[in-house]
Amino acid sequence: MQQITSEILDGWLSDGAQIFVAGSSNEPVELVNVIGSIVADRHLHFFQFPLAGFNTTDFTALGPNVELTTVFMTPALRSAVSQRLHFLPMQMRAMNDFCRHKAFDLVLIQGCYDAAGDLRLGPNADFAEAAMSRADKVLVEINSALVPAAGAPHLNSEKLAGFVTSERAAHEPAAVVIDETARAIAKNVAGIVRDGDCLQTGIGGIPAAILDALSDHNDLGMHGGLIDDGGRLLIEKGVINGARKSIDRGRHITGMALGSPALHTWLAQREDVVFKGADYTHEFSVLQQIENFVSINSAVEVDLQGQVNAEVVGGRQISGTGGSLDFMRGARASKGGRSIVAMTATARRGEVSRIVQRVEHVTAARTDIDLVVTEYGVADLRYASLDERRELLINVAAPNFRDQLQIQ
Numbered sequence: 001m002q003q004i005t006s007e008i009l010d011g012w013l014s015d016g017a018q019i020f021v022a023g024s025s026n027e028p029v030e031l032v033n034v035i036g037s038i039v040a041d042r043h044l045h046f047f048q049f050p051l052a053g054f055n056t057t058d059f060t061a062l063g064p065n066v067e068l069t070t071v072f073m074t075p076a077l078r079s080a081v082s083q084r085l086h087f088l089p090m091q092m093r094a095m096n097d098f099c100r101h102k103a104f105d106l107v108l109i110q111g112c113y114d115a116a117g118d119l120r121l122g123p124n125a126d127f128a129e130a131a132m133s134r135a136d137k138v139l140v141e142i143n144s145a146l147v148p149a150a151g152a153p154h155l156n157s158e159k160l161a162g163f164v165t166s167e168r169a170a171h172e173p174a175a176v177v178i179d180e181t182a183r184a185i186a187k188n189v190a191g192i193v194r195d196g197d198c199l200q201t202g203i204g205g206i207p208a209a210i211l212d213a214l215s216d217h218n219d220l221g222m223h224g225g226l227i228d229d230g231g232r233l234l235i236e237k238g239v240i241n242g243a244r245k246s247i248d249r250g251r252h253i254t255g256m257a258l259g260s261p262a263l264h265t266w267l268a269q270r271e272d273v274v275f276k277g278a279d280y281t282h283e284f285s286v287l288q289q290i291e292n293f294v295s296i297n298s299a300v301e302v303d304l305q306g307q308v309n310a311e312v313v314g315g316r317q318i319s320g321t322g323g324s325l326d327f328m329r330g331a332r333a334s335k336g337g338r339s340i341v342a343m344t345a346t347a348r349r350g351e352v353s354r355i356v357q358r359v360e361h362v363t364a365a366r367t368d369i370d371l372v373v374t375e376y377g378v379a380d381l382r383y384a385s386l387d388e389r390r391e392l393l394i395n396v397a398a399p400n401f402r403d404q405l406q407i408q
Helices: 008-010 030-039 094-100 128-132 180-190 207-211 229-237 261-267 324-333 384-397 397-405
Strands: 018-023 044-048 064-069 085-087 106-113 119-121 135-141 162-167 197-200 253-255 273-275 295-296 299-301 338-342 372-376 377-380
Touching: 008 030, 018 030, 018 094, 030 106, 030 135, 064 384, 085 162, 094 128, 106 128, 128 338, 128 377, 180 207, 180 338, 180 372, 207 229, 324 338
Parallel strands: 018 044, 018 106, 044 064, 064 085, 106 135, 135 162, 197 295, 253 273, 295 338, 338 372
Antiparallel strands: 106 119, 372 377
16 A cells, blocks of 8 residues: 555546545545546546535536536535536445445545554445445545544555545534424434334434433434434443344444544444444345334425425435435334334424425335324324325324315
């Protein structure tokens, strides 16, 4: 493994190159900057699963012939050149197979050394191993400001073509504000969660409120796409201990870490928090083995049949399918599992109902969810007919929208 200069990388950056860039909390920013300085008029095609608030690179802006394929839309891509921006509708589990199937010319990742001097992957393992499996060259940005998680995968230096160094603190997400509406939703969700359940949650105010509301539960498990500071606190309190998990007992399974410096420092000491690729965290055959697996996701809107839109607003793709559908279907297949959609009843400061007659776009089918939770209550759709679903969902809509929702 050699240290990369811009001259060396210039020789490796062939016209037409297919380049995978790690996303979310493990984006190799310095490597991207070096490539950006030498792109010129080359035809390059980048692939990334970006995360809003973490990844801000518009790859189409790097050069006049640069393209980007993404499975998730973020605010940073709103100004991208539409002719060179390609949205790929794909779930996270399928994205892992896509990365394993495709022979990338370059794979760009971020790594760091642990206290023993071993090089490990940075705080996102989702697609790294799959993308590296057939790559011509794997390049790593070794970040001396990061301390890897004790449960992060090792990197084999013999399989790395080169490295650059950096010293960048881990990206810290904006502080989450938990308002009274989020707390009301969280209270309703906490009433559904039972001692011994194994949880998957997302990021944002509602997931943070839910984790906070679970502090009086016992023997919870964790298996999901991410761990944040809310999850850390519940593990520290012993609320999440994995003691009743049917697989990976006593271990907390995640794909990435998103949180404060305290989270990353803590992860460096926790071998029981294990980072896995999406072919494990989101794999149906794994999830269905986890008894009492509870998937908690959000949505843009839910219609009166129970169909979920989690990615389109006003005809515009604002995010992507992500891992929500993988987890929903895994939860429904789990013995004792539950698939929950938790969301505010309204948007735009109460002007728009999130419970609607018909969703604009179907992310999850009406057969994919069990319960819809808002600040107004819980709609249990598991054994409800279409007529019953209408009434249950109208009852958890904001009161000022219920009359118009009754009109068929």
